[in-house]
Amino acid sequence: MVSFFRRKKPETPTSERRYSTEELAAAFPSTSTPAPAADAPAAPARVDAGHVADAPVREADAGQRPAAGLDESAAQALLEASQPHPPMSAPLPPEVVAPIVDARAATAPAGLPIEAAEAVARAAEPVAPTPQPTAPPRPAPPPIPDFSKLEFRTPEQIAADTAATKAVWRERLGGSVFARSLGGLFSRNPRLDDDLLDEIETALITADVGVSATTDLVDSLRRRMKGREFADSRELLLALRSDLIGMLRPVAVPLQIDPATRPFVLLTVGVNGVGKTTTIGKLARRFKDENRTLMLAAGDTFRAAAVAQLQAWGDRNGVPVIAQGQNADAASVAYDALQAAKARGTEVLITDTAGRLHTQQGLMAELGKIKRVIQKLDADAPHEVLLVIDGTTGQNALSQLRQFNAAVGVTGLVVTKLDGTAKGGVVFALAREFGIPIRFAGIGERPEDLRVFDAEAFVDALLPEALGA
Ligand SMILES: Nc1nc2c(ncn2[C@@H]2O[C@H](COP(=O)(O)OP(=O)(O)OP(=O)(O)O)[C@@H](O)[C@H]2O)c(=O)[nH]1
Known part of the structure; x- marks a missing residue:
């Protein structure tokens, strides 16, 4: 107990001082009348609740009590106990507090008279048990990631892959109307003036970026040019690049296959000949390469060759194809396929549909029927409705998206045929008007030519290489 008090003494030199019998007598003049010791320090004005340092509040009382019959050492101990403890800036941790609470419960030291023992006990009283912090409920452990499907790459590998990807995009898109008109413009090292802006405007309109998007882009460049933001035409081109990427x-936004959804149902829709069946074949290859199990549904029962085309893709990639032959009910094929995919625990089911003009109301309504029928088996299906758009279509793509979206709710786009002479600019118009994710871009006919849409690689492929981006 004494050692506890010593431990709590102020660490100043005065705390080491021993008191003489006379000083003690002066400090405790009467046995019956409590009187404050002349030099007794005032209790600290404020002490935190539950804080060990609140002891002095009652220690001061103890120090004012008469100490008749105390022998010198007991009185010394008592007086020391009555010295105020320095306030502590932070509560002691529970491990430290615990023994102090035990000490309070202990009886006074042997040999102390009862009054002194009471005073000592009171001095120890204020050390209230510190509430033990209750442990917060443990959060559920995070799900263990499936490392078999993760790919680890070093920064150097990532940089090399990015450069290789950009080179492929540039090689495939370099012949587009967009790339040719802008490339020609800047190879002439034009002057930074209104004529340059007029030429950019023409190039963007010709490339099918659309009138409103083009006007916004050019107006912004003009404002910044007048504000002397650009030192030369190259700086203006860099600003255009950054605006295009920003659009x-x-x-x-890449397509995410939710692993908890089996099967994850993809429904592909679009007008005739845009590349739906080819895109499904390319997707099948991609998902196989990702070690996913998948199934194809030959829902294009209108075009004679479509079922055979899909079956050929399936055979080539070792993927089962559910088909009922030509002129079968497309909704029935989709239903059968979903049932089979569910039974087999297949991860991904891709359903083809016949091409249809977005202006043909009856055929558009049929898409709604396919959706409703598969929802009898899975209320959340299809989990992705991919509208395939031919990149050479131009502004007509906007009305296609509008109509398909109204009929079946489009959640992602695939823009095909961006290789060759595609104008490419429609991608900007689609992004600006609808904001629907562009999942993939078709930049060739080979299976590996379906690329996850990459805004930067796409824009850099359209702009002159001399820009160094
Ligand atoms: N150059 C190029 N050709 C493509 C691309 N995607 C598809 N094609 C070609 O476009 C043509 C039509 O493709 P399909 O897959 O049959 O089109 P579809 O939309 O299924 O046609 P329908 O069933 O009639 O609606 C084929 O010759 C494909 O090889 C692409 O990204 N680039």
Whole structure:
């Protein structure tokens, strides 16, 4: 107990001082009348609740009590106990507090008279048990990631892959109307003036970026040019590049296959000949390469060759194809396929549909029927409705998206045929008007030519290489 008090003494030299019998007598003049000791320190004005340092509040009382019959050492101990403890800036941790609470419960030291023992006990009283912090409920452990499907790459590998990807995009898109008109413009090292802006405007309109998007882009460049933001035409081109990337970045959202959804149902829709069946074949290859189990549904029962085309893709990639032959009910094929995929625990089911003009109301309504029928088996299906758009279509793509979206709720886009002479600019118009994610871009006919849409690679492929981006 004494050692406890010593431990709590102020660490100043005065705390080491021993008191003489006379001083003690002066400090405790009467046995019956409590009187404050002349030099007794005032209790600290404020002490934190539950804080060990609140002891002095009652220690001061103890120190004022008469100490008749105390022998010198007991009185010394008592007086020391009555010295105020320095306030502590932070509560002691529970491990430290615990023994102090035990000490309070202990009886006074042997040999102390009862009054002194009471005073000592009272001095120890204020050390209230510190509430033990209750442990917060443990959060549920995070799910263990499936490392078999993760790919680890070093920064150097990532940089090399990015450069290789950009080179492929540039090689495939370099012949587009967009790339040719802008490339020609800047190879002449034009002057930074209104004529340059007029030429950019023409190039963007010709490339199918659309009138409103083009006007916004050019007006912004003009404002900044007048504000002397650009030192030369190259700086203006860099600003155009960054504006174009900025338009596409929000829609460059890759398709995520939810592993908890089996099967994850993809429904592909679009007008005739845009590349739906080819895209499904390319997707099948991609998902196989990702070690996913998948199944194809030959829902294009209208075009004679479509079922055979899909079956050929399935055979080539070792993927089962559910088909009922030509002129079968497409909704029935989709239903059968979903049932089979469910039974087999297949991860991904891709359903083809016949091409249809977005202006043909009856055929558009049929898409709604396919959706309703498969929802009898899975209320959340299809989990992705991919509208395939031919990149050479131009502004007509906007009305296609509008109509398909109204009929079946489009959740992602695939823009095909961006290789060759595609104008490519429609991608900006689509992004600006609808903001629907562009999942993939078709940049060739080979299976590996379906690329995850990359805003930066796409824009850099359209702009002159001399820009160094
Ligand atoms: N250059 C190029 N050709 C493509 C691309 N995607 C598809 N094609 C070609 O476009 C043509 C039509 O493709 P399909 O897959 O049959 O089109 P579809 O939409 O299924 O046609 P329908 O069933 O009639 O609606 C084929 O010759 C494909 O090889 C692409 O990204 N680039």
